[in-house]
Amino acid sequence: MEYCQKNLEKTAQRGEFTGQIADQRSLGSDHKLMIIGLTGRGAEIFRQAKAGQFVQISCGNITDGSGINKSGPTLLRRPFSMAGVRREFYRGGIGAKREDEILGGVQNDKGVDQNDKSGAQNNEGGDEIIYVEIIYRLVGPGTNWMAGRGIGEEINLLGPLGNGFTPPDDRKSKIILAGGGVGLPPLYFWADQLVEAGYENVVGFAGAQGKDLFAGELNKDDYDASEPLQSQMVIKQWARSGTCCIAATEDGSFGFTGSVVEALERFIDAHGDGPETYLYACGPYGMLKAAAEAAQRRKMVCQVCMEAYMACGIGVCQSCAVLVREKPSPASPHKGGQGTQYKLVCSNGPVFDAEEVVWELVKTRR
Amino acid sequence: MNVMDRTFEPDLTVDLGSVRLSNPVMTASGTCGYAFELGDFVDLNRLGGFITKSITLEERAGNIPPRTVETTGGLLNSIGLANVGLERFIQEKVPLLEKMTIPVFVNVAGKTIEEYEEVCRRLSEIAVIRGLELNVSCPNVKEGGISFGINASATGRLVGAVRKACPETLLIVKLTPNVTDITAPARAAVEAGADVLSLVNTFTGMAIDIETGKAVLGNGTGGLSGPAIKPLALYQVQRAYQEVASPEGIPIIGVGGIVCAEDAIEFIIAGAAAAAVGTAGMINPSCLVKIVEGIRQYLKRQEIKTIKELVGTLE
Ligand SMILES: Cc1cc2nc3c(=O)[nH]c(=O)nc-3n(C[C@H](O)[C@H](O)[C@H](O)COP(=O)(O)OP(=O)(O)OC[C@H]3O[C@@H](n4cnc5c(N)ncnc54)[C@H](O)[C@@H]3O)c2cc1C
Ligand SMILES: Cc1cc2nc3c(=O)[nH]c(=O)nc-3n(C[C@H](O)[C@H](O)[C@H](O)COP(=O)(O)O)c2cc1C
Ligand code: FES
Numbered sequence: 190m191e192y193c194q195k196n197l198e199k200t201a202q203r204g205e206f207t208g209q210i211a212d213q214r215s216l217g218s219d220h221k222l223m224i225i226g227l228t229g230r231g232a233e234i235f236r237q238a239k240a241g242q243f244v245q246i247s248c249g250n251i252t253d254g255s256g257i258n259k260s261g262p263t264l265l266r267r268p269f270s271m272a273g274v275r276r277e278f279y280r281g282g283i284g285a286k287r288e289d290e291i292l293g294g295v296q297n298d299k300g301v302d303q304n305d306k307s308g309a310q311n312n313e314g315g316d317e318i319i320y321v322e323i324i325y326r327l328v329g330p331g332t333n334w335m336a337g338r339g340i341g342e343e344i345n346l347l348g349p350l351g352n353g354f355t356p357p358d359d360r361k362s363k364i365i366l367a368g369g370g371v372g373l374p375p376l377y378f379w380a381d382q383l384v385e386a387g388y389e390n391v392v393g394f395a396g397a398q399g400k401d402l403f404a405g406e407l408n409k410d411d412y413d414a415s416e417p418l419q420s421q422m423v424i425k426q427w428a429r430s431g432t433c434c435i436a437a438t439e440d441g442s443f444g445f446t447g448s449v450v451e452a453l454e455r456f457i458d459a460h461g462d463g464p465e466t467y468l469y470a471c472g473p474y475g476m477l478k479a480a481a482e483a484a485q486r487r488k489m490v491c492q493v494c495m496e497a498y499m500a501c502g503i504g505v506c507q508s509c510a511v512l513v514r515e516k517p518s519p520a521s522p523h524k525g526g527q528g529t530q531y532k533l534v535c536s537n538g539p540v541f542d543a544e545e546v547v548w549e550l551v552k553t554r555r
Numbered sequence: 556m557n558v559m560d561r562t563f564e565p566d567l568t569v570d571l572g573s574v575r576l577s578n579p580v581m582t583a584s585g586t587c588g589y590a591f592e593l594g595d596f597v598d599l600n601r602l603g604g605f606i607t608k609s610i611t612l613e614e615r616a617g618n619i620p621p622r623t624v625e626t627t628g629g630l631l632n633s634i635g636l637a638n639v640g641l642e643r644f645i646q647e648k649v650p651l652l653e654k655m656t657i658p659v660f661v662n663v664a665g666k667t668i669e670e671y672e673e674v675c676r677r678l679s680e681i682a683v684i685r686g687l688e689l690n691v692s693c694p695n696v697k698e699g700g701i702s703f704g705i706n707a708s709a710t711g712r713l714v715g716a717v718r719k720a721c722p723e724t725l726l727i728v729k730l731t732p733n734v735t736d737i738t739a740p741a742r743a744a745v746e747a748g749a750d751v752l753s754l755v756n757t758f759t760g761m762a763i764d765i766e767t768g769k770a771v772l773g774n775g776t777g778g779l780s781g782p783a784i785k786p787l788a789l790y791q792v793q794r795a796y797q798e799v800a801s802p803e804g805i806p807i808i809g810v811g812g813i814v815c816a817e818d819a820i821e822f823i824i825a826g827a828a829a830a831a832v833g834t835a836g837m838i839n840p841s842c843l844v845k846i847v848e849g850i851r852q853y854l855k856r857q858e859i860k861t862i863k864e865l866v867g868t869l870e
Contacts, residue, residue: 201594201595202595203595203596204595204596205596205839205840205841247838247839263625264625264628264629264630264781264782264834264838265625265630265838266838266839347596497620498620498621498622498623498624499623500623500625500630500632500837500838501586501837501838503592503593503595503596503837503840504588504592505586505587505588505592505593505608505837506585506586506623506632506634506837507617507622507634507637508620508621508622508623508632508634509620509622510617510620510622510637511620530616531616531617531637
C-alpha cells in the first residue's frame with residue numbers, strides 16, 4: 190500500500206524515516222552503540238543534522254497502524270541524541286578500514302523514507318547512505334528492545350528534532366565539551382562538527398560512575414594514568430575528530446576521581462582559562478547545574494543540552510516543559526510565575542543558554 | 556457488487572451536522588497542536604477534520620512537570636491545558652489554520668460559563684473555524700471544565716449558554732468518561748443544543764514512584780489515554796449511541812485508544828460517525844493517514860458502499 194504524502198513540504202527539515210541497523214555492539218557493561226543507515230530523503234535531511242539534535246526512536250511500533258497485537262513493548266518513542274552522523278562507515282572506531290560490505294548490506298529499497306517511496310529516485314545522489322550513530326544506556330523496556338535488534342533490522346525514527354548547539358564566532362575560541370553519563374554522545378558529534386568547521390581549541394571532559402560505564406569507547410592501552418588531568422586521546426568517539434579529553438569517574442576506577450565538573454574546574458585553575466571560554470555541557474541535571482554555576486563563576490559562555498521526560502518529542506503535547514527566565518519581550522509567552530516561563534525541551538531546546546534555565550526549579554524524574 | 560471490480564470506490568464522507576468531512580478520521584484535541592505542527596510528518600489535509608488543542612480565554616502555563624508518564628499500553632498526562640490563550644490564538648494560529656483545506660474545529664475550555672461564552676463568541680466569528688468543541692471534561696485542572704462535565708445539569712447549563720451565544724455555530728460537546736452513567740451528561744448536552752457529541756476525554760488515573768513514595772506526575776493525578784483505554788471508551792460510545800445519540804439523530808465522534816483502522820472501525824460499528832485519534836497520532840503521525848486508507852480497504856473488502864451504512868451496526 191502506498192502512503193506517499195505528495196503534499197508534504199519538500200523543504201521540511203525533519204520527518205519520519207525507516208532506516209536499517211548497520212551496526213550494533215556493546216560499549217562497556219551498560220551501553221550499546223547502534224548505527225542506523227538512512228537513504229533517500231532520510232539521507233538528504235540527516236546529512237544536515239546538527240549536534241545537540243535528537244531522534245525519537247520507535248521501540249516496537251505500537252502505533253504503526255498494524256495494531257497492538259503485533260506491537261512491541263513501548264507505546265511512546267524514546268529520545269536519543271545523535272552521537273555522530275557520517276557518510277562513511279567505520280567499524281571499530283578510528284583507524285579502522287572502511288567496511289564496504291556493510292555499506293552494500295543496507296538496501297536502498299529498505300532504508301528509504303516511508304513517507305515518500307519515490308524520494309530515492311528523485312534525489313540526485315539518491316544512493317547516498319547516511320549513518321546516524323546512537324550510544325545508549327540500557328535502562329528499561331525501550332532501550333532493551335533496541336538492544337535486541339540485529340544488524341539489518343529496521344528502525345523507525347522521527348528526526349532530526351530540536352535545536353543544536355551554537356558555535357562561538359571566533360574559531361580560535363577555547364571550547365570545553367563536558368559530558369556526564371548519557372550526556373556524552375551529542376558532544377562527540379559536536380566535536381566532529383566543530384573540528385570540521387575549523388575550530389582549533391576543543392577539549393573534552395567525560396564523566397562516568399566507573400570505568401565500564403562510559404557512554405563511549407575508552408582507549409585504555411595508551412592511557413597515561415599518572416596524569417589524569419592531562420588531556421589525552423582517551424575516548425575513541427572524540428579521538429576520531431582529534432579531540433583530546435580528560436576522563437573522570439566517581440569511583441576512581443579510571444582517570445580523575447570525582448565528578449566531571451570538579452575535573453573541569455581543576456583543569457581551568459591549572460590552565461588559567463575562564464572568560465572567553467565556551468562550555469558546552471550535557472548530562473544529568475545535577476551535573477548541568479554544577480556546570481552552569483561553574484560557568485557563571487568563571488564568566489564562561491555556557492550552553493546546556495537538557496533532558497526532559499518526553500511524550501511526542503515534536504512540540505505538540507507540552508510534556509517536556511522546563512522553567513526558564515522570561516526575556517523582556519512584549520508578546521509574553523506562557524507565564525510560569527514571577528518572571529519565568531515554560532519552554533519546551535523538545536522544540537525550544539534541548540540546547541539552552543545555561544543562564545536562561547531556572548535551575549532551582551527544574552523538576553526531574555531521576 | 557463484485558469485489559474484483561477495481562472501480563469500486565467506497566464513499567467515506569461523513570456529516571457532522573452541517574459540516575461534511577471527506578473521511579471519518581480526525582485529530583483529537585491536545586495531541587496535534589494548533590495547526591501544522593505535525594505537518595512535517597503527515598499530510599494533514601488528507602484527514603477528515605482537524606481539532607485544535609483546548610483554547611482558554613487567558614493563556615495558561617500548564618501544570619508542574621513531570622507532565623506525562625507511560626503506563627502499560629497507555630499515557631498518563633497532566634498537561635493542565637497549557638495554551639497561548641484566545642488573543643494569541645487568533646493572531647498567531649488562525650492565519651495558519653486558514654491554510655488548511657479540511658474542516659477545522661477549535662476546542663474550547665474555561666473556568667466559568669461566561670468565559671466559555673466569550674471565547675466561543677469570538678471564535679464563531681472566524682470563517683475558517685467550522686465548529687467548536689466544548690471541553691467540559693479536562694481532568695487536569697480544577698476549573699478545566701470537568702466540574703461541568705461530571706454533573707449533567709451543569710453540562711446542560713453550559714451548553715445552553717454557549718448555544719445561545721453562538722446560535723449558528725456547530726457545537727460539539729466533548730464528554731468526560733469519569734462518570735457512572737455517560738448517558739446523563741450526553742442527554743443533557745443534546746437537550747441543551749449540542750449538534751455533535753465527542754467522547755471520550757481521558758480517564759483519571761495515577762502512577763506512583765515506589766522509590767520515593769510519591770506520585771510520578773507533578774500534579775499527582777492525570778488523565779489516561781492510548782490503547783489501554785480503548786475498550787472502556789468503546790463501551791461508553793456504544794452506550795451514548797444506543798441511549799441518546801441514535802434516538803436523537805446526533806452524530807458521535809469516537810475517541811480513545813485508536814491506533815489503527817481496525818480500532819476506528821470498531822468505534823464506527825459501536826455508533827461513532829467519525830473517529831478522532833489522539834495519543835497514537837502524536838507518537839506516529841503517519842498512522843493518521845494509514846487509518847484512512849485502512850478504513851477504505853475494509854469497506855472495499857466488505858463491499859460496503861458508504862461508511863454511513865456501517866455506523867451503529869453492532870448486532
Ligand atoms: C533529548 C534527549 C536525548 C537523550 N539522549 C540519550 C542518549 O544519547 N543516550 C541514552 O542512553 N539516553 C538518552 N536519553 C535518555 C533516554 O531517552 C532514556 O534513557 C530512555 O527513554 C529510556 O527508555 P526505556 O524504555 O529504556 O526506560 P524507561 O523505563 O522509560 O526509563 C528508565 C529510566 O529512565 C528515565 N527516563 C525515561 N525517559 C526519559 C527521558 N526522556 N528523559 C530522561 N529520563 C528518562 C525514567 O524516569 C526511568 O528512571 C535522552 C533523553 C532526551 C530527552
Ligand atoms: C497530551 C494530551 C493532551 C490532551 N489535551 C487535551 C485538550 O487540550 N483538550 C481536550 O479536550 N482533550 C485533550 N486530550 C484528550 C484527547 O483529545 C483524547 O480525548 C484522549 O487522549 C483519548 O484519545 P487517545 O487515546 O486517542 O489519545 C489530551 C490528551 C493527551 C494525551
Ligand atoms: S515532548 Fe511533546 S511537546 Fe515536547
